[in-house]
Amino acid sequence: MALSASVRLQAGYEHALAMLQLAKPRVVALIVFCAVIGMLLSQPALPALRRLLPATLGIALMAGAAAMLNCLLEHALDARMQRTAWRATARGSAGRGETLLLAVLLGGSGMLLLWGWVNALTAWLTLATLLAYALVYTLLLKPYTPQNIVIGGISGAMPPLLGWTAMTGQVSPHALLLLLIIYTWTPPHFWALALYRRADYARAGLPMLPLTHGQGFTTLSILLYTLLLTAVTLLPVALGVAGWLYLLAALALDGRFLFLAVQLHRQYADALARRTFSWSIWYLTWLFAAMLSDHYCLLPVS
Ligand code: HEM
Numbered sequence: 001m002a003l004s005a006s007v008r009l010q011a012g013y014e015h016a017l018a019m020l021q022l023a024k025p026r027v028v029a030l031i032v033f034c035a036v037i038g039m040l041l042s043q044p045a046l047p048a049l050r051r052l053l054p055a056t057l058g059i060a061l062m063a064g065a066a067a068m069l070n071c072l073l074e075h076a077l078d079a080r081m082q083r084t085a086w087r088a089t090a091r092g093s094a095g096r097g098e099t100l101l102l103a104v105l106l107g108g109s110g111m112l113l114l115w116g117w118v119n120a121l122t123a124w125l126t127l128a129t130l131l132a133y134a135l136v137y138t139l140l141l142k143p144y145t146p147q148n149i150v151i152g153g154i155s156g157a158m159p160p161l162l163g164w165t166a167m168t169g170q171v172s173p174h175a176l177l178l179l180l181i182i183y184t185w186t187p188p189h190f191w192a193l194a195l196y197r198r199a200d201y202a203r204a205g206l207p208m209l210p211l212t213h214g215q216g217f218t219t220l221s222i223l224l225y226t227l228l229l230t231a232v233t234l235l236p237v238a239l240g241v242a243g244w245l246y247l248l249a250a251l252a253l254d255g256r257f258l259f260l261a262v263q264l265h266r267q268y269a270d271a272l273a274r275r276t277f278s279w280s281i282w283y284l285t286w287l288f289a290a291m292l293s294d295h296y297c298l299l300p301v302s
């Protein structure tokens with residue numbers, strides 16, 4: 001009797017963990033990190049916790065709900081790809097009703113938090129971001145065009161702007177600059193993965209750039225977007241909103257990204273594409289961390 005109770009408890013715990021994985025916690029962690037940096041950059045001093053906490057939790061809950069809806073809507077495609085076949089929605093261990101209910105609960109509580117404790121503008125913009133990713137990107141872009149992430153990337157790029165509006169109640173050019181950085185970062189981030197996972201995407205019948213336009217065109221596109229990203233990441237210095245600390249970090253991070261992109265284009269190997277994808281994640285983390293450090297000890301580049 002006691003044994004069966006503990007087995008049931010263990011199974012319940014494993015199921016809860018599998019449901020949590022549907023919220024793509026690692027991706028959401030970086031999304032929330034960028035949103036929090038947007039919040040901190042919008043103020044000269046540390047914002048009050050009573051504003052920072054509901055904003056952070058609200059954005060995290062809605063991003064998790066968006067990811068969960070994506071897993072629900074793509075369960076059949078995910079089942080065909082090695083990388084995603086383990087997801088509870090793909091395996092069938094998560095019921096559709098259960099997943100939808102959880103996504104609505106998470107998204108609904110996030111919306112309530114933002115609406116009640118932050119501001120209406122942030123609540124609406126976060127809802128629009130959720131719908132843009134979960135519906136427009138997942139259903140209308142991803143299955144039909146290799147430019148899916150170039151258009152859909154806008155939703156992934158929104159978090160720092162959401163953080164900014166959460167603290168200020170308005171959109172500012174500085175916040176749009178942060179959005180532009182993630183927006184130009186997204187194609188190299190995703191296409192590097194799409195290259196070494198192209199067999200997966202072929203099995204799922206998704207029109208990703210390496211399949212529709214080939215490896216050479218994709219690596220060239222990665223290189224061009226990385227060059228564009230380098231230019232965009234130098235804009236905060238040119239516009240006087242970031243100083244020496246950020247400039248040095250951006251040059252070092254961009255340098256490594258460009259080095260990998262050039263190597264990838266000249267001598268393609270799956271291992272190099274994997275390294276480029278992995279670097280893209282470290283790149284964004286360090287770039288935003290550098291922006292924040294620079295904000296608190298601004299040494300202007302005059
Ligand atoms: C539409 C835009 C985006 C697309 C299509 C995309 C695509 C992907 C894919 C397919 C993976 C899965 C890799 C795997 O399973 O091994 C991934 C991983 C990841 N992405 Fe993105 N991504 C996008 C935007 C973003 C944004 C905006 C962020 C954060 C600001 C982000 C952060 C991450 C992180 C941290 C991982 C690693 C997750 C892990 O290790 O489990 N991505 N991305």
Ligand SMILES: CC(C)=CCC/C(C)=C/CC/C(C)=C/COP(=O)(O)OP(=O)(O)O
Nearest residue numbers: 027062063066067070126129130133155156
């Ligand atoms: C604040 C807020 C509401 C944000 C929502 C935006 C959001 C969750 C963006 C995530 C980007 C992402 C994981 C794309 C991969 O999707 P994919 O479907 O191509 O990846 P997959 O094949 O792993 O499912």
